[in-house]
Amino acid sequence: MAEDVCRYDVLKNEKYGRYLVANKDLECGELIFTDTAIAVGPKPDTPPLCLGCYCPVENTLCSRCGWPVCGAECEQSPHHLLECDVFTQAKERFQSVEDWSASCPQLDCITPLRLFLAKEKDPERWAREVDAMETHTEERQKRATWRADQNNVVDYLIDRCKLGERCTRELLTRICGILEVNAVEIPSRGGFSVRAIYPRLAIAAHSCVPNIVHTILQSDYQVQIRAAVSIKSGEPLHLSYTHVLSPTIVRREHLLESKFFSCECPRCADPTELDTHMSTLKCSKCDNGVILASNPLDNEAPWNCTDKKCGFKTSSAAMRKMLAVVQAELDQLDALPLGPEAIEMREATLRKYKSVFHPCHSMLLSLKHALAQLYGRVEGYTLDELPDLVLERKIEFCRLVLKTLDVISPGESRMRGMMIYELHAPLMYLARSEFSAGLISQEKLKERLQEPLQCLSDAARILGREDPQSPEGITGTIAHQSMEQLKASIESL
Ligand SMILES: C[S@@+](CC[C@H](N)C(=O)[O-])C[C@H]1O[C@@H](n2cnc3c(N)ncnc32)[C@H](O)[C@@H]1O
Structure with a gap:
């Protein structure tokens, strides 16, 4: 692709804030742009991992700063070197943990620190590409994660790592928001999934029916963004911020929790999820109807049987609870080792819920997706x-x-x-x-x-x-x- 041809424009509206729009007709599969991460690093709540390649580690620490790395090569990784100086100068070492597989809040400061160091290193790129990012500060202040960010990131970096002369609490707080709202989860070479900020990709608005896809190159964590379908000039470029196989209630809850907006895309607005029936239940009271949300965009609206004579009704709270119970069962199945049991238990779960869900319901579809691969x-x-x-x-x-x-x-x-x-x-x-x-x-x-x-x-x-x-x-x-x-x-x- 000729890098100098820009295939998109950045527009702004009330609903999305900034968003990307194709400025020429794009073919299915066409590379629209590539983007380099301004920072890559651990997600919150990750167990200790190598700060160079992100593989699991146990008791192997950097010989200079004393933070987790898997070996000499990763001590020299450009990802780790900058923070290594900060920790070494402040004499702030990683505190050893008892359980190296449990989530470790000490690592919560790493990616914000890397984003701050990227700002110091290239203030022009920051002003051009990062400054305008949304942070949803007001909404975030009401969340438990706000307190955790203040303790584990802001206070820790200012007070313990002595960054007070190089940056302010306000900047670090803003950096936490930039990460929470704009980072994408990506696979790493080492196996753990990590998070990264791609300034141009981060402008793309979300839809539960995306028209662009992204691929991460693991050598340097570059991202390539392609058209998943043919896209006409003037159409918005939509990425999915959530798991496409999840049902509407779960997707909307995830988007509200993690990205602070209520999705109103055509898929979310349609009780049948565009006739895929990924949220549809069988009616336990009659054979004629199915159970659908009366208004999927209203989290409190009841769910009704489509057969007027049946009149079965249930609350959205009951529906959410039921989905959470079944999802927990599916999560347990995902933790099973690859073996005959992984197939047999999924088949048993399919049988168990056959009379509850429409055959195309997201929960059954996820099981069928796994079985198709097993x-x-x-x-x-x-x-x-x-x-x-x-x-x-x-x-x-x-x-x-x-x-x-x-x-x-x-x-x-x-x-x-x-x-x-x-x-x-x-x-x-x-x-x-x-x-x-x-x-x-x-x-x-x-x-x-x-x-x-x-x-x-x-x-x-x-x-x-x-x-x-x-x-x-x-x-x-x-x-x-x-x-x-x-x-x-x-x-x-
Ligand atoms: C990764 S940012 C996208 C870029 C952002 N609009 C900006 O101007 O920096 C994610 C934020 O964009 C907004 N957004 C993205 N997709 C949206 C959608 N489908 N509906 C409403 N808001 C959306 C939300 O405020 C969300 O928290």
Whole structure:
């Protein structure tokens, strides 16, 4: 891409504050811009991690400042060097912890300190790119995190790290706000997820149906922003700040809690979530209707059965409570090791909630999304071992997720790339199994292998944009190789 062609404008309105708008027609997959992080570092509540590469550490400390790093190379990491001077000069060492896997508030000061040091180092970039960022100070003052920020960041850096001569409490307080409102969570080389501030990406407004996607390059944490679909000149560029597979109540609560606004996008405003039914429940009182929010933009509005004669009603509070209980169960499933139990327990949970949720409800969809990835990868459930019926089940789950993504995250996203990759294998195995059993002719087999070939080609294209070292980037490379092999195998038929 020619870097000097700017593909977006920055506009401002009442609803979003500043936001990005395409200033030319963009093609699906087109690189719109790249951005360099002004600061990268630990999220609040992270366990001790290496301040160079962000891998887990236990009792390995920097020989100069005494803060966690994994080894000599990370002591010299540019990410760590600046704060290393601050801690060394102040003789402020990391206080050893008993449990190295528990969250550690001592690290809460690191990313704000790095953002402050970035301001000192490049005040012009700060004035140009960071100064205008939103901080939602009034709303944040009412939160428990405000007190924690004052103690763990502002007081600590001014009083203990002796930064009082270089900056003010007001500036550090503002930096905490800039981070809370504008930072994005990114994967790190070391394995922990961390946070980063990308000044240009941070201007993009949120929508629960995003039209742009971002990819992090792990070597230098650069971000690439691409069009997920074709975008017309003049259309806003929308990123999703939250998890696209969550139901409306959960997404809106998360956005209000973490980004301080009530989302009113078309998906949130529609009780059926644009006919995906990701928030829809079955009615326990009748067979004719389903349960939907009477007004999804009003957190207190009741949920009603759509069959007027049934008249079943429940409160939004009861709905929130129920979703929290089920989500806690799903979180426990996510903590299971990769093994047959990971499949069997999810299938049991699907059965348990089958009569409660619409089959496309977010909770069931998340289970089906996980199962679509697990079938074929787990001991006792490898692709060779799966009976045709289970191959069909994997296909059904992949297709359901892809059909839902068509609506809530249209176009070329990482999740779509990974799901299309998952879809190719059972399609291929099923076609071959039917051919071996004499159920289809060789001509028919050739025809049936066209769909998995297309899946591999799409997955290779979409995931080829990811960092080659990331799990998605590695899958992209495998998809490309498998596509070449499948092409050759079809030609030899
Ligand atoms: C990362 S910032 C985006 C840039 C910000 N508008 C600015 O001018 O710096 C996130 C903030 O933008 C606003 N915002 C983003 N998307 C929004 C949306 N869909 N509806 C309402 N406000 C939104 C909210 O104030 C939110 O806290």
